[in-house]
Amino acid sequence: MSQPLRLALDRGQPASLVEQIVREIERARHSAVLHGGMRMPSIRQLAQAHGISTFTVVEAYDRLVAQGVLIARRGAGFFVASDDPAHDMPRPRPRAVAREVGNAWLLSEVFADDSIPVKSGCGWLPDDWLDEDGLQGALRQLAKGAGTRFVHYGHPQGYAPLRQSIARRLADIALDAHADQIVLTHGATQGLDLIARTLLHPGDAVLVEEPAYCNLLAILRSAGLHVVGVPRDAAGLDLAQLESAIQTHRPRALFLNSVLQNPLGTSLSPACAHRILQFAEQHGLWVVDDDIYRELAPPNAPALAAMDGLHRVIYLGSFSKTISPSIRVGYVACAPALAAELARTKMIGGLTTSEINERLVHLVLTEGGHRKHIERLTDRLARARSRLCTQLTACGLSLLAKPDGGMFVCAALPEGTPSSREIAEHALTQGIMLAPGEFFVTQSEPCHWFRFNAAYSDDARLYRFLETTLSAAHAS
The missing domain is CATH 3.40.640.10 (Type I PLP-dependent aspartate aminotransferase-like (Major domain))
Incomplete structure (x- = not known):
């Protein structure tokens, strides 16, 4: 740095010196006094300039590194992080888009992919449905x-x-x-x-x-x-x-x-x-x-x-x-x-x-509130499940069984349609995650049914896709 970094520290404040240093450096970053790539004063320099302990500066710098405000480079010191994190670290290899919907994809890639807007085939509940x-x-x-x-x-x-x-x-x-x-x-x-x-x-x-x-x-x-x-x-x-x-x-x-x-x-x-x-x-x-x-x-x-x-x-x-x-x-x-x-x-x-x-x-x-949460959750699932069953049958699918409760409904397309795996792969290109029946059987034989998650299926895009798929199958 061409000019020494001056921080407004006040030992009479309720906030600790560590918290004040963190706050002041964040403020300097936002006001462009500090900018990406700039080298920070060494721990000893900042401590001497403000008459504080080096241990205090170490703790403050560590917090700022953890928050992504600073970058620590071994042997070189501390630097202000760039606005674009890609400038501060090696560029990762792009993750390949899943082209084939299979068990391995369901067990790993789907958990890491937040880009799919309609997750009708997933096996978990939305965040705001949980406790x-x-x-x-x-x-x-x-x-x-x-x-x-x-x-x-x-x-x-x-x-x-x-x-x-x-x-x-x-x-x-x-x-x-x-x-x-x-x-x-x-x-x-x-x-x-x-x-x-x-x-x-x-x-x-x-x-x-x-x-x-x-x-x-x-x-x-x-x-x-x-x-x-x-x-x-x-x-x-x-x-x-x-x-x-x-x-x-x-x-x-x-x-x-x-x-x-x-x-x-x-x-x-x-x-x-x-x-x-x-x-x-x-x-x-x-x-x-x-x-x-x-x-x-x-x-x-x-x-x-x-x-x-x-x-x-x-x-x-x-x-x-x-x-x-x-x-x-x-x-x-x-x-x-x-x-x-x-x-x-x-x-x-x-x-x-x-x-x-x-x-x-x-x-x-x-603590006493969990049973009430379960009651609300089961009621919410019952309403979502009822809507899902109605929508699926209206689209021309047939239920494999009437669920007794819970999250899942299984429904089959008419005979003559492509396999559920083929349809699931096409659905993924449309931003819709489906769970084909092939995932749930011991032998890898073509199926024509899917497992739907009621909590993630209240989306018009899903039913438009199913109707379009059935119309195309009938036309062919």
Whole structure:
């Protein structure tokens, strides 16, 4: 700098010297006293010029770097950041546009792509549908906690008060589980992975619903398992096909969503649930119930784990669909010995989960407003789901099943139209994300149906696209 930088610092102000330095440099940047690329005074120079500690300047510069106001260059000092961040860092390689809609795209690229305006095929809820108020309140409460420590590893099974709270909530569905039977996980997805790596070995046969949760299929395949589909309809699994698959493949486990199944949105009938448990007991089969939509379901939905007492059933839950997916807190409830094994596998693969996030969830659940949030969310989803079903049928699609609740509706195009994957790839060029049926089946065979997310489908562009697609198919 040609002229020394003078900052208006006042030790009598309530604001700390660090805060004043940050504020003054930001003000100089906005008023063009400082401009992009300009070299800042060294830490020692600024400290001597203002009669302050070098430690104060270090902290202020660090904050400004973190905020993107300054750039730190090793061996050269600190520089004012440019208005265009591209001038301050190596230009990244452009990310290729997804040309083929496939499972890998759904599992990775779609989370990184904010440019798609209509996300009818996604698997999450909009930000303003989630419990952001509860989460912000929990953050404030956690920050004010006297004597709370945040810097240590958590317990291998997770934050004990949250596990105790989950145990009390499971009692609401008549599931008697102790906190020691619960292992907190990095979302339900990690729970599924822990179960696969703890109980199963490459080459083992496992059964899944057909159609099934697409991420589950990827997890099981990556573990080297032989995945066999069993057809599912509105009432549940096809029991004759289930019995045949058990006798033919001798599977180690059955993975399912007992309630608000992804993608169909239906729940097991009591009769089907009882028969599944009979098969499990008779054939020594683990039943893995990924029950993450339970809070969005009608209160009388059957609970496999409660019917079984966590003998052969392994129960998974999550708070991603009701509080926030960003906190990544899920859990597994199971027999005590298995819980200890899962905790060991968890520690081997990634040590403990985030106790800070687990504390936040515990505060949200116990502060008193979460149940009201769930009531509002289920009501909002019911209205959105009703509109979606009406619109889809008006466009000429047929529902695969009438959902019992939750986020998803599956609907099929008439025979003779292109495959759902082809249509999804064309939709993406129009700024519309669709989830084709091929994502949810064990065999890569052409399908003609899609999974729609009710929370993201209230958009005229989606229905214009579907009507145009059907008109083009009929014309050809």
